Amino acid sequence: MPSTLSRKMGENRFVITAELAPPRGSDLTLFQRMADIVAPHVDAINVTDNQGANMRMTPLTAAALLVQKGIEPVMQLTCRDRNRLALQSDLLGAAAMGIHNILALTGDHITCGDHGQGRAVFDLDSVLLIQMIQGMNEGRDINGKPLDGKTAFFVGAAAAPEVEPFAVTRPKLVKKAAAGARFYQTQAVFDPQRLSMFCATVKPLGVKVVAGILVLRSAKMAEFINRNIPGLKIPPAIVERLAQAADPAAEGLRIAVEVALECRTTCHGVHLMAMGRDEVVPSIVAALN
Amino acid sequence: MIVSTQKPLDQILPALEGGTRVFIIGCAKCATVCKTGGEEEVFRMQEELIAAGKEVTGTIIIDETCHMLRTGRDLRSRKEQVEEADFLLVLSCGAGIQSVAEASDKKVVAGSDSKFLGNIRRFGQFEQRCSLCGDCRLNDTGGICPVTVCPKGMLNGPCGGMEDGNCEVDDSNRCAWVTIYERLEHQGRLEAMDHATPSRDFSHKRHPHNLSLKKG
Incomplete structure (x- = not known):
């Protein structure tokens, strides 16, 4: 498998990924600048796909640009905006551009974002998307017809260790693993104990766990996320800590480092979600090393 | 049943521009249950159109507007009132509106929006449970x-x-x-x-x- 991320995880090395959103326009200058700042400190950079159903440049282009710069991308791909034809064409395009890692997602509902009147596609869901990619890796399309050149994607899936009720999500995690997911990238974690329980639960599936680490800036930001971002819940204790802090941004960074340090012993990597503060990534990584 | 809602009057009136005489058609089935085009709603629409300066040539509640032959037959039974009208305003689901459009050469105006195939929880409360996915x-x-x-x-x-x-x-x-x-x-x-x-x-x-x- 050409994915370096896959090789490192296979060698049980603790991986660190970060994420960047493509621009809301055609100018990639800032995206490239942030990529240059973050890349030397991480193993791969996730490129988000119309995150939160807000329109951005296609992750295919932004991820291909990272490849050209010698940076390993994880291209996030959702089922919200593409039917099975478009998903397969973008995947073949990604493979041709040297993109080797895919985070296969269902995607937030279109009404969560800035194009609420658009038509949501959801031809497939994340399990079926992973299954389809596995088929493409074996050289066939979703209908079983042979491809001229198979893909070699290292596929990740989303997981939410702190969601309630967790039991309802478990069968789907099993299906994602059976479909071909090789790592779970988790939703932001705050409770290391829950994360270690999660890791124990999914261990028999043989899927690596990369824990999501959210870098918060203020109590206000945490409350905004709780209100507006699906599937992301920041516990009241954390919001309170930020509210009481003299320097909330520094406190947010401290919280992120604390959780990330705990993850070193429980899972296989961390995924840093700096929420636009990408310049803090190097300091978190330094604290981890 | 097909759940529909009546369009607001300020959306219906522009569609009735260029004529004054209106014949109103309701439906005795779904549109009556969801209060889009039953006796009561057709009467209220008549009053509102008159207040807006329109002339109502007649009204009819067809028993199942989606039934194309019955809709044609019922409209023929009110031929004079239909012929007198500039517009046929239909308060039913989109299927019913099109039965009317097929039965008459008159300009047909949709007075409602079809929403979903609905289960009835209780009177006036509908829930979508099936999307007819086939x-x-x-x-x-x-x-x-x-x-x-x-x-x-x-x-x-x-x-x-x-x-x-x-x-x-x-x-x-x-x-x-x-x-x-x-x-x-x-x-x-x-x-x-x-x-x-x-x-x-x-x-x-x-x-x-x-x-x-x-x-x-």
């Missing part, structure tokens, strides 16, 4: 349809937006997959969730649909 999966999902009840039509379990068992799109709704899980657990057949459900065959949704029960 590819029923209810045998595998404890009799609860994720294609309809989940806004994303998830086939393999809840999405990442589920929180405390509620839906990311509207947190006053339970996640379809939480209710499916609870039902299957209660019935001792959670193993129904163990294997990936095949992708949907959207060719079933290719329209327009036709069905003829005639043999041969």
Whole structure:
């Protein structure tokens, strides 16, 4: 498998990924600048796909640009905006551009974002998307017809260790693993104990766990996320800590480092979600090393 | 039944510009139950149009406007009033509106929007449970349809937006997959969730649909 991320995880090395959103326009200058700042400190950079159903440049282009710069991308791909034809064409395009890692997602509902009147596609869901990619890796399309050149994607899936009720999500995690997911990238974690329980639960599936680490800036930001971002819940204790802090941004960074340090012993990597503060990534990584 | 809602008058009046005489058509079935085009609503529409300076040549409540032959026959029985009118204003689902359009050369004005195939909870309360997908999966999902009840039509379990068992799109709704899980657990057949459900065959949704029960 050409994915370096896959090789490192296979060698049980603790991986660190970060994420960047493509621009809301055609100018990639800032995206490239942030990529240059973050890349030397991480193993791969996730490129988000119309995150939160807000329109951005296609992750295919932004991820291909990272490849050209010698940076390993994880291209996030959702089922919200593409039917099975478009998903397969973008995947073949990604493979041709040297993109080797895919985070296969269902995607937030279109009404969560800035194009609420658009038509949501959801031809497939994340399990079926992973299954389809596995088929493409074996050289066939979703209908079983042979491809001229198979893909070699290292596929990740989303997981939410702190969601309630967790039991309802478990069968789907099993299906994602059976479909071909090789790592779970988790939703932001705050409770290391829950994360270690999660890791124990999914261990028999043989899927690596990369824990999501959210870098918060203020109590206000945490409350905004709780209100507006699906599937992301920041516990009241954390919001309170930020509210009481003299320097909330520094406190947010401290919280992120604390959780990330705990993850070193429980899972296989961390995924840093700096929420636009990408310049803090190097300091978190330094604290981890 | 087909749940529809009446368009607001300020959307209906512009469609009636260029003429003054209106014949109003309601429906005795679904549109009566959801109070879009029953006796009461047709009468109220008549009053409102008169207040807006229109002349109402007549009204009729057809028993099932979606029934094309019956709609044609009923309109012929009121031929004079229909002929006098500049517009036929129809307060029924889109199927009924098109039965009228097929039965008459007059300009047909839609006075309502068709919303969904609805179950009736109680009087005046409707819920969408089936989206007529043509590819029923209810045998595998404890009799609860994720294609309809989940806004994303998830086939393999809840999405990442589920929180405390509620839906990311509207947190006053339970996640379809939480209710499916609870039902299957209660019935001792959670193993129904163990294997990936095949992708949907959207060719079933290719329209327009036709069905003829005639043999041969």
